[in-house]
Amino acid sequence: MKIHEYQAKELFRKYNIPVPEGQVAFTPDEAVQVAQILKTKDNRYVVKAQIHAGGRGKGGGVKVVDSLDGVREAAKQIIGMQLVTHQTGPEGKKVKSVLVEEASSIARELYISIVLDRATARPVIMASQDGGMDIEEVAEKNPERIIKEFIHPVIGLQPYQARKIAYALNIPAEGMKDALKLITNLYKVFIEADCAMVEINPLVVTTDNRVFALDAKVDFDSNALFRHPDIVSYRDLDEEDPLEVEASRYNLNYIKLEGNVGCLVNGAGLAMATMDIIKQYGAAPANFLDVGGSATDEALENAFRILLSDETVEVVFINIFGGILRCDKLAEGVVKAARKLEMRLPLVIRMKGTNVDLGKQILADSGIQYAVEETLEAAASKVASFLKQPVA
Ligand code: ADP
Ligand code: MG
Numbered sequence: 001m002k003i004h005e006y007q008a009k010e011l012f013r014k015y016n017i018p019v020p021e022g023q024v025a026f027t028p029d030e031a032v033q034v035a036q037i038l039k040t041k042d043n044r045y046v047v048k049a050q051i052h053a054g055g056r057g058k059g060g061g062v063k064v065v066d067s068l069d070g071v072r073e074a075a076k077q078i079i080g081m082q083l084v085t086h087q088t089g090p091e092g093k094k095v096k097s098v099l100v101e102e103a104s105s106i107a108r109e110l111y112i113s114i115v116l117d118r119a120t121a122r123p124v125i126m127a128s129q130d131g132g133m134d135i136e137e138v139a140e141k142n143p144e145r146i147i148k149e150f151i152h153p154v155i156g157l158q159p160y161q162a163r164k165i166a167y168a169l170n171i172p173a174e175g176m177k178d179a180l181k182l183i184t185n186l187y188k189v190f191i192e193a194d195c196a197m198v199e200i201n202p203l204v205v206t207t208d209n210r211v212f213a214l215d216a217k218v219d220f221d222s223n224a225l226f227r228h229p230d231i232v233s234y235r236d237l238d239e240e241d242p243l244e245v246e247a248s249r250y251n252l253n254y255i256k257l258e259g260n261v262g263c264l265v266n267g268a269g270l271a272m273a274t275m276d277i278i279k280q281y282g283a284a285p286a287n288f289l290d291v292g293g294s295a296t297d298e299a300l301e302n303a304f305r306i307l308l309s310d311e312t313v314e315v316v317f318i319n320i321f322g323g324i325l326r327c328d329k330l331a332e333g334v335v336k337a338a339r340k341l342e343m344r345l346p347l348v349i350r351m352k353g354t355n356v357d358l359g360k361q362i363l364a365d366s367g368i369q370y371a372v373e374e375t376l377e378a379a380a381s382k383v384a385s386f387l388k389q390p391v392a
Contacts, residue, residue: 001222001225003218003235004052005217006097007218009099015189017181018210023099024099031074032068034100036068040102045066045070045100046099047078050095050099051093054085059085086134106206110127110130111132111135111201112127112131112199112200113125113126113127114186117150125187127147127149147168157183182212195221243256243287246306252291256310258312261316262286262310263278263316264307265289265318266295268290271319277377278317281377289303294324295325295333300337304343305341314346317350319376322359347370348379349371350376
């Protein structure tokens with residue numbers, strides 16, 4: 001689960017990670033009020049679009065101004081705009097709020113982040129002197145400019161490791177204490193808040209040698225959110241895909257994709273294989289959906305409803321391996337849901353496993369329209385044949 005920058009900074013403050021003074025505002029008037037409270041010495045402020053995507057600076061979503069009128073103007077321009085960045089996709093994201101902050105006198109922009117490294121099964125701290133820009137580009141062109149420090153999950157971050165990172169970032173002596181505190185506390189947030197990622201880009205050194213987080217990005221492990229009711233309250237449903245939000249209400253593992261084949265599968269591995277094979281047959285999945293090994297009638301109906309409410313779906317493909325979810329139970333669920341939702345789209349079903357013959361009988365007796373196929377290849381090819389415009 002992602003959160004906004006202003007929320008991430010709120011969390012950082014709780015962990016004593018230095019961030020600029022600032023507050024969120026939902027209207028230009030509020031933005032001016034925030035700026036008045038900030039009372040910066042030089043009257044310089046930054047107005048920053050709050051969306052769940054990076055690259056806002058380049059997209060025109062971050063403005064540095066030098067008066068209260070400037071704050072109002074910037075907030076007017078940014079709130080309500082459809083902000084397009086390299087992370088939003090071409091349609092962009094509508095901005096609902098801005099973070100108004102004191103502007104900092106930046107001497108250097110650095111980078112630091114923590115993610116879980118799957119290969120070593122350890123958290124890894126990544127840091128670079130090339131902050132502020134696309135870290136992906138640095139990783140591609142100058143990978144040696146990113147240092148990595150792997151943390152033992154039981155022992156935790158050791159002081160020498162924090163120092164190693166700070167030295168690699170060439171932190172000036174005056175800022176060293178701040179930097180070490182920041183690195184130590186960043187690791188603490190990562191662990192205690194069950195984060196999937198924390199990222200500060202840029203981490204800045206100011207002209208007077210202070211060190212702090214100018215940007216803040218936090219992504220939480222959704223499977224651990226039950227432990228953090230305070231963090232769940234940060235969730236902004238407007239930033240998420242409406243169909244995904246709906247699916248999450250029924251504990252369905254659903255991810256919206258760009259194709260037009262609605263896939264209903266049990267088991268994440270089979271769901272991935274299903275997407276691969278239909279792609280191979282010239283079709284593309286409209287979604288990833290794993291209804292789980294023990295899906296109930298209700299879950300199936302909700303899954304069906306979500307697939308059908310997706311306007312891009314032209315064909316529905318059900319691919320089930322009957323294990324805990326037996327094929328007859330599935331067939332009953334499908335028939336019920338197809339009737340109730342008055343399903344009109346072509347439906348391709350492939351089932352294997354427990355009670356498959358009974359399942360097929362139930363489908364055959366139901367009177368609903370569908371095509372049933374034995375093999376995954378035949379089913380995928382059938383699916384593609386129903387598409388208005390096969391991809392390949
Ligand atoms: P994004 O990563 O979405 O582009 P950032 O928060 O990193 O947004 O801001 C982009 C750039 O804007 C930063 O690299 C920095 O140069 C400038 N900036 C952001 N916040 C401030 C601030 N408080 N004071 C001065 N400059 C800022
Ligand atoms: Mg940034």
